[in-house]
Amino acid sequence: MLRQVYILKDEKVLYNKNFGRALSIEDFQKLYQEILEEADKGTSLDRYDFFKFKIVYTQLKDTGLTFIYITDINDDSERTKRQLESLKREFLDTFGIEVENLDPALMEILDPIIDTTHRNLKTKISLVGFSGVGKTTTTKLICLNEIPSVHIPTITGKISTVKIGKLYFHLWDFAGQEQFSYLWNDFILGSDAVLIITDSSLENVEKSKFFIELVKEHAPYAHTAVIGNKQDLHEVLSIDKIQEILGLKTYSMVAIDPENRDKMIQIIADILEISTDTSPLLQPLFEREQLINKARVCLENGNIAQTAEYFEKISNLCLELGDDSLYKEFSEKAQKLKGYLPNK
Numbered sequence: 001m002l003r004q005v006y007i008l009k010d011e012k013v014l015y016n017k018n019f020g021r022a023l024s025i026e027d028f029q030k031l032y033q034e035i036l037e038e039a040d041k042g043t044s045l046d047r048y049d050f051f052k053f054k055i056v057y058t059q060l061k062d063t064g065l066t067f068i069y070i071t072d073i074n075d076d077s078e079r080t081k082r083q084l085e086s087l088k089r090e091f092l093d094t095f096g097i098e099v100e101n102l103d104p105a106l107m108e109i110l111d112p113i114i115d116t117t118h119r120n121l122k123t124k125i126s127l128v129g130f131s132g133v134g135k136t137t138t139t140k141l142i143c144l145n146e147i148p149s150v151h152i153p154t155i156t157g158k159i160s161t162v163k164i165g166k167l168y169f170h171l172w173d174f175a176g177q178e179q180f181s182y183l184w185n186d187f188i189l190g191s192d193a194v195l196i197i198t199d200s201s202l203e204n205v206e207k208s209k210f211f212i213e214l215v216k217e218h219a220p221y222a223h224t225a226v227i228g229n230k231q232d233l234h235e236v237l238s239i240d241k242i243q244e245i246l247g248l249k250t251y252s253m254v255a256i257d258p259e260n261r262d263k264m265i266q267i268i269a270d271i272l273e274i275s276t277d278t279s280p281l282l283q284p285l286f287e288r289e290q291l292i293n294k295a296r297v298c299l300e301n302g303n304i305a306q307t308a309e310y311f312e313k314i315s316n317l318c319l320e321l322g323d324d325s326l327y328k329e330f331s332e333k334a335q336k337l338k339g340y341l342p343n344k
Helices: 025-040 077-095 104-120 135-142 178-188 202-207 209-218 239-246 258-271 283-300 304-321 324-339
Strands: 002-009 012-018 047-050 053-060 065-072 123-128 150-152 157-164 167-173 193-198 223-228 250-252
Touching: 002 025, 002 077, 002 104, 012 104, 025 047, 025 053, 025 065, 053 077, 065 077, 077 104, 104 167, 123 135, 123 178, 135 157, 135 167, 135 193, 135 258, 157 258, 178 209, 193 209, 193 258, 202 209, 202 239, 209 239, 223 239, 223 258, 239 250, 258 283, 283 304, 304 324
Parallel strands: 123 167, 123 193, 193 223, 223 250
Antiparallel strands: 002 012, 002 065, 047 053, 053 065, 150 157, 157 167
16 A cells, blocks of 8 residues: 655655555654665665565655655555656656755645556455355445446455545455365455454354464555454444454444445544545545534534535535535435525
8 A cells, every 4th residue: 555655855855645654754764864875875776675664766866856655565566666657757747857946836736646656556455254254245335336346256256446535445355165265375465454354253253363363474564453243133242352352453343234334434444544634535535424424413403504505515525536426416405405495
């Protein structure tokens, strides 16, 4: 997953954009000094592993310009390097090398290029769990109204391209039958996040320890958490108990309820350490959710005018997010409510 982008002129930051939690300012400054020192030595390094992150960079000698992408450590360096080269070409074509007095506001021109890079470096999210735990239902919940899945009959699994806010993800859903267990190792390789799905029964929770060991061995840097599904049933383990048994952050879920999609998206954002503070591409999604809650309260209190205003804002956000059907729905609701208001 692409987490941070930097363009620097000597030690001056010309452009910086964050998609998720990564390096602190202090850590980045130390890292950048190491990059400069390596360049002074004449080494030809263009990538650097820094704890759980991978730094891919390119420099223009004699100009002081450095272009840096910071990704998760398991991301493909060559693919990231190609995307970084595209950014460098676009920057030079647009601004050239004389950037000392460049207006920082002009850097916003690069935003669409960076957003495209993030789409091209799609984050891989793997859903694992034994048969019958609600894994397919969870997948459908996440993919609601999204791009259709690509089925893989040979391994009875599927890969979906999922758009969450303005970010794109690869969602891997794999058959939970144990006769396919010989394929699970390869399946989770390269995962940025692994969601272990359990049906919240003691038997399945105990069995799910298998997946924790699998992740440790084959995707050690993946962000991993447990989804305690079927929490609406009687005699299931509490989320606290599941978390105690498995030793991983555990989230409560009832995947058959479509109203839980926003909750599921928030879980994914939490696991990947993405927030509205670090990723403006998710901000419209969370803002829409907040407005929907505010509109619901206003409607319950009989405040028609304020509800109509919220519905208009929601419809505009839906249009920005590319949700045409929801845009139409909320726009029509806003107009209908306005029809009930007295003419001024």
